[in-house]
Amino acid sequence: MLFTQYYLDCLSQASYLIADDRTGRAVLVDPRRDIDEYLTDAKAHGLTIEGVVNTHFHADFLAGHLEVAAATGAWIGYGSRAETEYPSRKLTDGERISLGDVTLEIMETPGHTPESISILVYEHADDAVPYGVLTGDALFIGDVGRPDLLASFGVTAEELGRMLYHSVQHKLMGLPDEVRVFPAHGAGSACGKNLSTERQSTIGEQRRTNYACAPMSQERFLALVTGGQPAAPGYFAFDAVLNRKARELFDHARPARPLPPAEFLAARADGAVVVDARDPQEYAAGHLRGALNVPADGRFAETAGSVVAPDRPVLVVTPQDREEEI
Incomplete structure (x- = not known):
């Protein structure tokens, strides 16, 4: 087995490539939108990515399922309750993918x-015992996924909390202690309140140390997992909806275009928001009036998404040679 975890620090987000090295058949789980690293690794190991699975409709980032499918011909899979604008495979409880x-x-x-x-x-x-379990946002290391995000329309936080109780307390905690746990997020993510910096664990360790995995009543569980949650970033609902849609593909070959001052200023006058990605010290020393400082180093993606409305054109001021990254 080939098993690779990819981690994106500015979103505390993990994605996974799992393959059989004898057949070269692979599945990608929870990919980000920039897919070059996955494709490069698959080519280096002689793998064919046959399927791309999202563990749920992500709210904190735009996932790369459409990009992977376009590049590889892979099918796109979700849980059986998911409805998408694009062709997708409904994966049912207990279904096996060889x-x-x-x-x-x-x-x-x-x-x-x-x-x-x-x-x-x-x-x-x-x-008899699985190597590991990819838990998406159901079970984190040290926490569980919050049930109160605006990622699910038509379902209340209490209804989701009761579902989560059964998923964590009965299904995931029903696995053997030695099963490794690989979540979709780590410390810093707004998808939970008590996430660990560790990137893998075991069911047994979570049973012993995770507050939400200790035996308790459903009411006690609901009180614990819904209390003290930070405010959800404003872009979460927008991304959760967009991940259901047939949207434009990310094209890494289409470079950011430098703007001459007159064009830049005209766009700003027409309502574009200016995001200045330089260090706070440089920004403080001098910046365009009204520009928002979102430093490139740190939680840039989540912060930018929190302060820039999705319907606003964006102009960026970046550190030298980091234009493409920003």
Whole structure:
């Protein structure tokens, strides 16, 4: 088995490539929109990415399922409750996806969102105990996914919380202690309140140390997981909807275009917001009046998404040679 975790620090977001090295068949889970690293690694190992699975409709970032499908021909999979504008495969509880001997098994774990799934990973199809479980935003290291985000329309936080109780307390905690836990987010993510900096754990360790995994009543669980949550960034609902839609693909070959001062100032006069990505010290020493300072180093993506409305044109002022990154 080939098992690779990719981690994007500014979103505390993890994605995964799982493959059978004998057949070369692979599945990508929760990919970000810039897919070059996945494609490069797949080519280096002689892999064919056959499927791309999102564990749920992500709210904190625009996922790369459409980019992966366009580049590889892979099918796109979600939990059975998901409805998408683009062709997608509904994955049901207990369904197995064979990559050769390496096998994935779908476990429906609603609660963070109604369509949330976890994915059991078996190194060998006949193994009694899975190698690990990709828990998406259902179970984090030290926490569980919050049920109160605006990622799920028509379902209340209490209804989701009751789903999450069953998913965590009965389904995930029903797995053997030695099963490794690979979540979709780590410390710093707004998808929970108590996430660890560790990027993997075990079911046994979470059973012992995670406050939400200790045996308790449903009412006690709801009180714990809904209390003290930070405010959700304003762009979360926008991204959750966009991840359902057939939207424009990201094109890394289309470079950012430098603007001459007159064109820049004209765009600003027409209502474009200016995001200045320089260090705060440089910004403080001198900047365009009205420009928003969102430093490139740190939680740039989430912060920019929180302070810039999605319907506003954006102009960026960047540190030298970081134009493409920003």
